[in-house]
Amino acid sequence: MKAYRMLTEDEVLQLKSQSCLADDWNNVLVSSDFNTAYVHHTRFSGNVKLGSFDGEFTLKGGIKKHAGLRHVTLHNVTVGDCCCIENIQNYIANYEIGDHTFIENVDIILVDGLSKFGNGVEVAVLNETGGREVLINDKLSAHQAYILALYRHRPELINRIKEITDFYSNKHASDKGAIGSHVMIVNTGSIKNVRIGDYCYIEGTCRLKNGSINSNADAPVHIGYGVICEDFIISSGSHVDDGTMLSRCFVGQACQLGHNYSASDSLFFSNCQGENGEACAIFAGPFTVTHHKSTLLIAGMFSFMNAGSGSNQSNHMYKLGPIHQGTLERGAKTTSDSYILWPARVGAFSLVMGRHVNHADTSNLPFSYLIEQGNTTYLVPGVNLRSVGTIRDAQKWPKRDKRKDPNKLDYINYNLLSPYTIQKMFKGREILKELKRVSGETSEIYSFQSAKIKNSSLNKGIGFYEIAIQKFLGNSIIKRLEGVDFKSCEEIRARLKPDTEIGLGEWVDVSGLIAPKSEVDKLLDGIENGDINRLDEMNTSFETMHQNYYTYEWTWAYNKIQEFYKLNSDEITVQDIINIVNQWKEAVIGLDKMVYADAKKEFSLSSMTGFGADGSREEKEQDFEQVRGVFESNPFVTAVLKHIDDKTVLGNELINRIGHLA
Template identity: 65%
Template structure:
């Protein structure tokens, strides 16, 4: 806006004639292009800076309104160029308002004292009574929040991290709030101690107190009708509307909360969706979805979750209060009216159906069904590996990443098969075989972690896990050897050797980021030793680990494949590679055929119930096909068939490329 000047006597007189008043006209500064024509019924108090008012706003329906000030009281405010503010019954105090912003029919907009605008607010996730508080700030990632919430066995680490966030909050504290450029605030009640980023729209909101709305030009934020929020951070691209009530919450990038959803003491990271239901003290990692009125998520950690209608948990089992928590690992689903009594831990990519009150821990058996039968919980290991729903989810998540902000706070790995899940499958096979050995292979039912496993389910589980492991390791080997013409077995061995050994050992899922435990431990040690003293290097470490994922993954796969295939890489030959690729092809085709069969169930006669309502079987079939399409033309079915063909060709290509090395 350039340099400021004082008002001229002529301008003061004109403002008075336009029913304006000021406690001290000399306390008002204006830009050189300022003219007072579009300011009327305005009271000025304290230090005021005004830009030029030249622009017209075109409103819905074709109405034009010129920028300016009308029917408003301003106290200690700086107003940018081409701003329209009108019809503020109370006042606006202690705000810097950017260019081209539109503020109309707002009850009060004020910063009262020094505010941190939500930064540093402690959110009591998982345990409502405290102990796992996560202090939120503008750039909080799911991965850092994961460490703060769950690594309480490292008190020095927590102390250092909280100190860093406190420093950030203090550095961003101010007695003056900011409203960015191109912001629209209309028909809104109270806004108090809230910092509002550029291109934000606030329309019909009831009350916002002590928070930051980190909207920007790349990914604007929308806050809609009847929203009430207190002690919050809302990240870029978020949409919060239609009666949402929240207190002490972090809303991540591109989250969507609406339709009377309520939440307190909860963290929602990127691409979460919440409608109709309720969240209490939850850690909602990326893609946590709850859409139904009767659903309650409480005291749990989730990610890539799809909560069915009526999903519920309990954290109040004894008389000491709501102290129990649950962990639901990535990719799980809860069916309608499912219930889990915390404490419990549900393995990755599992399906929970029915009521479970005996505190199951299925974390070592991923891709399972946990089903209520009578009063017992039955576990079906690995069966989700052949579920069409699981694969469909894995395909849709990347397509539903709605983040447009070039700066991503959460590093999201969408891989269904990764060192994180494959190491669990290796453990699962050991667990299931140990059950066989300890209880006998002829036992009809095995008992495991407060759940029952049928003999047939156990045998099928080992088979499914083995296929998935063969698929993952085969994928890794083929990728490592692609596009290279080898002249000898030694060249193959040299190519298979990893560039370094970083990535061996256990892997973790830090709420979206899949990374080696050794690297997370290294980061933690750097924080505790104060080699890292600020938040930015921590985020850069997460970004680096995410970018290096496939290199690190190969180091892990290289180590595991030797024990899995009982072959030393130092002695491996083209013949061995051919055998491994053939095992891989069998696993891929077999799993895809299972998916194909599972998808076909959706086109069975049972699925056609309710179609062709007034006709015969032929009409039922025609009605079904008109609505759902033919099975062969279903996009997912086509994808499965194409996948079988493509993977078979990929394996054959490698076999042909190294065939000349086989005697």
């Protein structure tokens, strides 16, 4: 605890001579090394504590300003060491300010009454009329929010989570705000009931009201020009700039919102980006990206999603109001001018093109295209597995994780193929086979819910899903057996046995976290019965699921290997494993060749349209080459070819290592 003393008579006289006033000088306490030389035109009201004013700040352009107080009114304020506060148009009231903080040209900074600083604000996500409210808080993860928004069929669980959040919010409520150390606030309007963390940079902001900015030294937060935020929480490492307007919003770690982006009643989790467009009542899971002016995201749940320009959704049909909602599962994309009439559900890693008004549910047909032709939704199952764009997306997401904070709120699984997506491919494969059986193999068009599937698309879809299943199961068995020299088939069988029974059954994607549903249910039971009483404990449970993903994954994969290849765990032979690996090699190489062929389209003559200013075909090709490079040396293309070689070597290595036991 820092020691303070009262001002001496000489110090009071000196301050008065420097145009300083106080309602009661006895209520102004200072540190032992306080120096009156750096306090001018300052009014003190209520209880004020001042640190030392040693040191100076070097601002942009090279100008230097010494620490001190100039032209400011302070009411019930504690100022740390080496701070510079000047030109406050109104006053600063009820704040504790850390060390080395610079505040200049601000209208007003105050806490008025008891404030929770954005904690406990209800965000009417997904359904604008209410019913799925998420109570935001400093420690909110995408996974917590997912449970709170979607598990309304368990009212006792929802009540308990609300109680836990309310306890946290009330515990951190105060009539005194905090501005951390090494903070810079310049050329800003009104800041009311806002808690500001260390190393935050606020410049040119219009208005901030009732919120928390959870900045820290590892991951500073930047709030820029023209920003208006009300009833909000902004997490570490985020950047909110250029006229962004937020109302009742949570902004997760390392998000970027700018270029006049507007959002209300929305949640943005790790690494989301929003520019130019508008969001209303959306649940933006990790890596939700929207960049375009005419794009409206409304009443939807997204993650790993990229919205094309002009993407739009409708959440009401002009009957009972905006009550409908929809989901684009992880990795789904929308093309320019796409439209979806909610309710609808689009399967993982699918591409939406055109206008869709028939409420399709393609969740069990992932990696598909949804194409509009003549107001009809046509479904092309599994085709996105061969898309170069899908593979490129999967590679880029881990590289684009900008979170610097060691305390990460969201636990993100980047795997393209996982028990979550493969279980859907198993279901999708059965759906397509059943359509074929019921409608006949020679049907030109098959109907699935409100969508149409062409005969050729259906047959190819079955093939795509089988290739992906073989690839995933082969990957799993190779990983399980790597690095061990086996002496007998019994040793191999022993190694294949899972380390735990956890992982069997259904898997879920809890907004970025892929986990067995049984483990999620166990957590929810713990919350309901009172075993889990804190937000930290909930986040720790999610972390445990994330860390044990590969252990649980093998339990699921081993069970599916037996089912898919019709094997018995006690009778698996070396030859069975060799057969699985050979099929895996064919699947991996076959899929890579499809991706390679898809990439080659980007270097076709038609793709060169627009290249070459005024010249011949030769000049067009040369111009294209200078800008886009040569196909064979494209980094992605070379990576695909290397992947084929590496996987071939990996499969052959296992076959050679166990082949003598066959």
